[in-house]
Amino acid sequence: MPDRTQAMTDGLTTQQVQEARARHGWNELPEGKPPSPIAVFLRQFKSLLILILALAAVIAFALGELIDALAIGLVLLLNAVLGFVQEWRAETALRALKAMLAPMAVVRRDGQEMRLPAREIVPDDVVILQTGDAIPADMDLLTGEGVQADEAALTGESVPVTKTPLGEGDDGRLLAGTSLVAGRAEGRVTAIGADTSFGHVAKLTASVGEKQSNLQQRLAQLAEQIAVAAIGIAVLVIGVGILVGRPVFDMFMTGLSLAVALVPEGLPAVATITLALGAAAMARQKALARRLQAIESLGAASVICTDKTGTLTENQMTVTQVHTAEGLYEVTGAGYDPTGHIAQDGHKRRAGDDPLLAQVLETALICNHASLARAGDGWQMIGTPTEGALVTLAYKGWAPACPADDRLAEVPFTSDRKRMSVLARTGDGAVLHVKGAPEAVLEHCSEVMTASGPRPMTPADKDGLTKAYGDMARTGLRVLALACRTAAQGDTEETGLTFLALLGLIDPPRPEIASALKAARSAGIRTIMITGDSPLTARAIADRIGFDDGDVLEGRDLDDMSDTALQERLRQPAHFARTRPEHKLRIVAALQAGGQIVAMTGDGVNDAPALKRADIGVAMGIRGTDVSKSAADLVLLDDNYATIVTAIREGRRQFDNLRKFVLYLMSSNAGEVVAIVANLALGGPLIFLATQILWMNLITDGVTAVALGVEKSEQNQMERPPRRPDAPVLNRRGFRTIASFGLYTGAASLWLFYHTLPLGVELARTTAFTGMVVFEKVSVFAFRSLQQPCSRIGWLSNRFLIIAFSLSLSMQVLAVYWGPLQALLQTVGLGPQQWGQIALAALPLIVLPEGLKFIRSRKGVHGAGHS
Numbered sequence: 090m091p092d093r094t095q096a097m098t099d100g101l102t103t104q105q106v107q108e109a110r111a112r113h114g115w116n117e118l119p120e121g122k123p124p125s126p127i128a129v130f131l132r133q134f135k136s137l138l139i140l141i142l143a144l145a146a147v148i149a150f151a152l153g154e155l156i157d158a159l160a161i162g163l164v165l166l167l168n169a170v171l172g173f174v175q176e177w178r179a180e181t182a183l184r185a186l187k188a189m190l191a192p193m194a195v196v197r198r199d200g201q202e203m204r205l206p207a208r209e210i211v212p213d214d215v216v217i218l219q220t221g222d223a224i225p226a227d228m229d230l231l232t233g234e235g236v237q238a239d240e241a242a243l244t245g246e247s248v249p250v251t252k253t254p255l256g257e258g259d260d261g262r263l264l265a266g267t268s269l270v271a272g273r274a275e276g277r278v279t280a281i282g283a284d285t286s287f288g289h290v291a292k293l294t295a296s297v298g299e300k301q302s303n304l305q306q307r308l309a310q311l312a313e314q315i316a317v318a319a320i321g322i323a324v325l326v327i328g329v330g331i332l333v334g335r336p337v338f339d340m341f342m343t344g345l346s347l348a349v350a351l352v353p354e355g356l357p358a359v360a361t362i363t364l365a366l367g368a369a370a371m372a373r374q375k376a377l378a379r380r381l382q383a384i385e386s387l388g389a390a391s392v393i394c395t396d397k398t399g400t401l402t403e404n405q406m407t408v409t410q411v412h413t414a415e416g417l418y419e420v421t422g423a424g425y426d427p428t429g430h431i432a433q434d435g436h437k438r439r440a441g442d443d444p445l446l447a448q449v450l451e452t453a454l455i456c457n458h459a460s461l462a463r464a465g466d467g468w469q470m471i472g473t474p475t476e477g478a479l480v481t482l483a484y485k486g487w488a489p490a491c492p493a494d495d496r497l498a499e500v501p502f503t504s505d506r507k508r509m510s511v512l513a514r515t516g517d518g519a520v521l522h523v524k525g526a527p528e529a530v531l532e533h534c535s536e537v538m539t540a541s542g543p544r545p546m547t548p549a550d551k552d553g554l555t556k557a558y559g560d561m562a563r564t565g566l567r568v569l570a571l572a573c574r575t576a577a578q579g580d581t582e583e584t585g586l587t588f589l590a591l592l593g594l595i596d597p598p599r600p601e602i603a604s605a606l607k608a609a610r611s612a613g614i615r616t617i618m619i620t621g622d623s624p625l626t627a628r629a630i631a632d633r634i635g636f637d638d639g640d641v642l643e644g645r646d647l648d649d650m651s652d653t654a655l656q657e658r659l660r661q662p663a664h665f666a667r668t669r670p671e672h673k674l675r676i677v678a679a680l681q682a683g684g685q686i687v688a689m690t691g692d693g694v695n696d697a698p699a700l701k702r703a704d705i706g707v708a709m710g711i712r713g714t715d716v717s718k719s720a721a722d723l724v725l726l727d728d729n730y731a732t733i734v735t736a737i738r739e740g741r742r743q744f745d746n747l748r749k750f751v752l753y754l755m756s757s758n759a760g761e762v763v764a765i766v767a768n769l770a771l772g773g774p775l776i777f778l779a780t781q782i783l784w785m786n787l788i789t790d791g792v793t794a795v796a797l798g799v800e801k802s803e804q805n806q807m808e809r810p811p812r813r814p815d816a817p818v819l820n821r822r823g824f825r826t827i828a829s830f831g832l833y834t835g836a837a838s839l840w841l842f843y844h845t846l847p848l849g850v851e852l853a854r855t856t857a858f859t860g861m862v863v864f865e866k867v868s869v870f871a872f873r874s875l876q877q878p879c880s881r882i883g884w885l886s887n888r889f890l891i892i893a894f895s896l897s898l899s900m901q902v903l904a905v906y907w908g909p910l911q912a913l914l915q916t917v918g919l920g921p922q923q924w925g926q927i928a929l930a931a932l933p934l935i936v937l938p939e940g941l942k943f944i945r946s947r948k949g950v951h952g953a954g955h956s
Contacts, residue, residue, distance in 0.1 A: 565629015
């Protein structure tokens with residue numbers, strides 16, 4: 090190790106830097122090799138449903154059905170391309186976000202200060218930091234005055250931590266991933282990259298395995314159901330065929346063909362298209378889905394575990410109260426925008442017309458290192474959040490600026506003294522301005538400032554101010570006291586002070602949080618706040634934004650709980666304060682063990698492990714760290730909590746539409762299977778040819794189902810509880826629906842076939858084929874809503890569906906009358922009588938479902954189980 094004295098003066102030499110880099114490498118977190126485009130493309134084929142379709146394509150090819158095999162292959166390719174495009178775009182966008190600002194650092198080497206990329210730092214480097222700088226590595230503080238670090242990204246604690254040089258206090262370490270919000274410091278690097286505190290949390294995140302989304306689980310379950318049904322149909326057909334005397338080999342081939350026909354070829358493509366359209370819609374709403382299933386999974390969430398700082402709150406300290414010995418001032422506005430005002434008894438007050446307020450604001454400005462500046466359409470604060478709040482307060486009261494050269498001396502804040510003093514020139518003399526913890530300031534005050542000047546402080550004054558301090562603290566405000574006294578040049582003794590005011594500060598809730606939480610609550614979604622802040626602050630924020638009432642537990646309470654006890658405790662309302670990363674992981678895991686689908690929001694490094702463990706991790710795009718974004722499934726580009734509610738609504742819409750078109754596709758295929766099996770049992774000619782089955786399943790059903798997938802949200806979508814985690818895409822009611830439609834459309838096609846058969850097999854087959862297409866097109870209106878009739882949601886409200894419906898019927902007309910398609914599909918032209926019979930048979934598919942849904946809606950029968 091280089092000599093420490095040398096390091097403090099000259100820093101490392103070039104040779105020492107090379108040797109250190111050879112031993113320790115670069116100052117960056119190890120990253121897994123980014124997925125190649127080929128890997129992202131290939132992972133689109135991992136679904137069991139995709140594998141079933143691939144098997145279907147192989148069987149079709151083996152049976153000599155080359156057109157069927159080619160068509161299924163095209164569907165698989167389309168599905169993979171759509172999934173690849175969305176996921177690759179998300180990965181590229183996140184890499185662009187990460188590369189927007191390459192971190193830099195100032196170090197001293199070979200006796201000279203130089204600015205270089207932070208990744209080039211090595212252990213024992215001397216790093217020089219100014220207010221506002223990011224801390225690029227773990228380091229020991231060598232020198233510095235008034236140094237404070239914002240460690241919220243690591244600890245969740247919103248109040249800056251005071252740092253003192255090694256040997257002068259308990260906290261002389263600066264941690265990577267945090268930032269310097271006050272003072273100037275020099276530090277010696279002790280750890281870089283993965284060896285830092287930041288890196289340890291990243292390792293904890295990496296230890297959490299990859300998860301499967303709820304949608305992936307449900308689609309896998311559906312694939313299993315389809316596989317069982319397909320095998321069952323194949324066995325049934327083979328058995329029936331043998332019983333009626335058909336050749337065994339022919340029946341074996343027919344059974345396999347029907348099993349292939351039962352698989353909804355368009356389902357993966359339709360599901361992917363719907364999810365891609367939803368992801369595109371959410372991107373316009375400032376939510377970037379890193380996986381297509383992310384938004385749908387959020388729609389299934391039953392619990393949202395949310396960080397407080399920067400997520401529920403603005404992460405901008407704001408003075409809301411000024412309490413003097415003569416009264417209370419209320420302060421409007423939030424954050425560092427100085428356009429609010431100070432009022433007393435309903436009247437606006439300014440420094441120019443209120444001497445007492447003027448003295449308060451002067452001390453607030455002088456005892457301060459922060460500054461405000463215009464930045465585009467807003468304001469930028471440089472300094473600690475607390476001092477920035479005091480500058481903003483002074484601006485709201487129109488206090489005059491204090492020249493920097495008026496400051497004569499400073500006694501910095503320390504954790505022992507809990508106060509800071511600045512001696513400033515005033516006219517021919519000087520004034521000592523003091524700010525700090527109320528108890529640390531009041532004990533040195535002998536006077537109280539009034540509008541007419543100072544007067545002696547009485548015991549009643551001190552009792553009243555102490556009570557006011559307690560009342561403010563109990564409401565969750567952070568309280569500072571201001572005092573001053575006339576002093577001589579060089580006199581910084583903090584005695585005989587004149588008390589000025591108590592200032593109440595809070596990190597205000599985001600303005601949209603209350604309404605967003607209300608919407609989540611009406612949707613049956615529970616929200617749990619998990620923060621590194623104090624329980625008092627957590628309770629105050631919970632009360633301000635309208636959280637459900639519940640106890641605030643501390644991280645140490647979790648240390649004393651078993652996993653079983655924690656699961657039981659989480660059945661009741663609760664919020665958590667003073668938590669560590671492992672606490673968040675335990676909370677998420679306990680909720681998941683209780684059968685909940687958990688969403689976790691956060692922006693700090695400390696949130697990353699829980700973000701990755703949760704069913705859906707939601708990171709903040711602006712305030713979020715790279716580690717949190719990489720661990721998340723969804724990135725909010727505007728850090729707006731209300732966007733989460735929008736995503737929940739979008740996710741529920743996607744799953745509802747997924748269920749609708751699954752029911753629709755399976756009902757359509759069921760009708761075809763019923764017609765084919767029944768016709769086989771009756772011993773008649775083939776009712777549908779293979780190319781006709783493919784035409785129905787892929788060309789017509791697929792187009793209509795895609796349009797069904799963009800159906801708008803239903804009115805009560807955010808007024809019903811989340812679906813159960815184990816709720817299948819198809820439940821018993823869904824299978825009854827499929828059976829009902831399948832039996833009717835199959836029977837109706839058989840009726841058309843045998844009613845027309847005396848006129849010729851080709852005409853009968855064309856009539857049954859066209860009838861089945863029309864039945865499938867008409868029945869789509871029954872699936873637009875599983876609860877409300879079309880008369881309520883609007884027959885023409887989904888223009889894409891109307892276009893698809895018209896296009897599909899037009900294509901079927903071409904299939905019947907256009908020569909090339911007649912040759913391909915082996916159809917003949919239909920007459921008015923056949924069209925009339927088809928229309929008559931299709932009518933019940935509109936009238937009966939609409940009537941039943943109308944009656945149900947009038948009786949108030951609503952719910953998610955109408956499938």
